[in-house]
Structure formats: C-alpha cells, structure tokens
Amino acid sequence: MSRSHRGEQIVLASNNAGKLREIGQLLAGAQIRIRPQGDFGVPEAEETGLTFVENAIIKARNASAHSGLAAIADDSGIEVDALRGAPGIYSARYAGAGASDEENLRKLLSDLAEAPEAERTGRFQCVLVYLRHPEDPTPLICQGTWEGRILTTPRGTNGFGYDPIFFVPTHGCSSAELDPETKNSLSHRGQALRQLQRLLES
Ligand SMILES: O=c1nc[nH]c2c1ncn2[C@H]1C[C@H](O)[C@@H](COP(=O)(O)OP(=O)(O)OP(=O)(O)O)O1
Numbered sequence: 092m093s094r095s096h097r098g099e100q101i102v103l104a105s106n107n108a109g110k111l112r113e114i115g116q117l118l119a120g121a122q123i124r125i126r127p128q129g130d131f132g133v134p135e136a137e138e139t140g141l142t143f144v145e146n147a148i149i150k151a152r153n154a155s156a157h158s159g160l161a162a163i164a165d166d167s168g169i170e171v172d173a174l175r176g177a178p179g180i181y182s183a184r185y186a187g188a189g190a191s192d193e194e195n196l197r198k199l200l201s202d203l204a205e206a207p208e209a210e211r212t213g214r215f216q217c218v219l220v221y222l223r224h225p226e227d228p229t230p231l232i233c234q235g236t237w238e239g240r241i242l243t244t245p246r247g248t249n250g251f252g253y254d255p256i257f258f259v260p261t262h263g264c265s266s267a268e269l270d271p272e273t274k275n276s277l278s279h280r281g282q283a284l285r286q287l288q289r290l291l292e293s
C-alpha cells in the first residue's frame with residue numbers, strides 16, 4: 092500500500108514561483124498530482140521555526156488545514172561559511188520582510204565584501220515535508236544539500252533567488268547558468284524530492 096493514494100491530489104505549500112516551477116518539472120510524469128496552495132486561497136503561514144524542518148512543517152500543516160488535502164512544503168535557504176551559516180533559514184527575508192531576490196542577493200554580496208576567498212564556501216539546504224493531514228504525527232521529512240561557493244558578481248538568468256551568485260564547482264558556472272534539467276539533477280531540492288517520491292511511491 093503506497094503512503095499516498097495514487098492520483099490523490101496534494102497541495103504544494105509554497106508561493107514561490109521558482110520553487111513551484113522546479114517541483115512541477117521534477118514531478119512531471121510522476122504518480123503524484125500537486126497543486127499550488129494559491130489555487131485553494133491558502134493564506135501565507137508565519138515561519139516562526141528555528142529550523143528548516145520546523146518551518147516546513149508549519150507551512151505544510153497550514154496548507155493542509157486550509158485545503159483539506161495532504162500537503163508538501165519546501166523550506167530552503169543558503170548558508171555561507173564566512174557568515175557562520177547565515178542567512179540560513181532567514182534567506183527569504185535577509186534584506187528585510189518582503190525583500191526581493193535581488194535585494195537579498197545584493198545584501199549577501201555586500202556582507203561578504205571583506206570575506207577571504209577561502210570562506211566564500213556555502214551550500215543550499217532544502218527540507219521537504221509531507222503531511223497526510225494537519226495532525227499527522229509522523230510526517231515524511233526529506234533533505235538535500237548542494238555545496239558551492241559565493242561569487243563576487245551575479246552570473247546567469249535561469250533559476251531564482253540566490254542562483255546568480257551560487258558557483259557550482261563541478262560545472263564551472265553559476266546555478267543560474269545551468270539549464271533547468273541540470274539544476275534539478277544536482278540541486279538540494281532535486282535530491283530531497285527524489286527521496287520523497289521514493290517514499291510516496293513505495
Ligand atoms: O534553488 C534555489 N536557488 C536559489 N535560491 C534558493 C533556492 N532554494 C532556496 N533559495 C532561497 C530563496 C529564498 O530566499 C529562500 C527560501 O525561503 P523559503 O521561506 O523556503 O521560501 P519562500 O519564502 O521564497 O517561499 P515559500 O515559503 O512560500 O515556499 O532560499
């Protein structure tokens with residue numbers, strides 16, 4: 092018996108167009124059918140947790156409660172070693188509440204202006220949570236990590252968020268210079284989603 096009934100609709104607890112696009116591409120052809128929480132008028136949840144896991148659970152529970160469906164949430168961010176892991180869970184609001192991707196990325200570059208090259212290492216983190224219903228006591232939790240370096244100037248136009256300043260050493264370019272399929276095959280989100288898919292379809 093699979094954890095999710097085949098063909099059952101699942102709400103995706105995100106308002107981030109970049110994430111929605113990537114998750115949609117990753118699940119193309121899968122048994123799982125997802126719809127963004129915007130389709131159900133789900134109000135934005137307050138991300139009050141101190142971990143990616145807590146925030147993903149908060150978002151999934153909120154979307155499940157408002158839609159009456161099982162829910163998947165993605166909480167993700169970028170950690171930089173020169174900043175002892177900041178912005179981390181605060182990546183989306185690094186330059187302040189409601190900040191744009193461009194403002195967040197500019198603040199990160201400016202905070203790293205004096206950082207030694209050796210400390211410009213960092214990584215994207217992604218935690219995905221699947222809740223069967225709002226009170227599900229055993230959420231499925233999957234995680235992915237993608238190691239890289241922080242560039243000094245943005246490069247590339249694909250992706251979203253911090254992609255233009257995230258250098259991918261294995262490919263010699265920024266993640267915004269990777270085509271979407273390649274990014275999905277490497278990324279924190281791709282890793283976590285493939286794990287979740289295996290659990291849901293097993
Ligand atoms: O692959 C990525 N490429 C570039 N940047 C990324 C990526 N993955 C996460 N990020 C950044 C974007 C945002 O600054 C933060 C996520 O914050 P996070 O709260 O999880 O998402 P969000 O507020 O944008 O949308 P929502 O909560 O509705 O899913 O990390």
Ligand SMILES: [Mg+2]
Pocket residue numbers: 138183
């Ligand atoms: Mg958020």
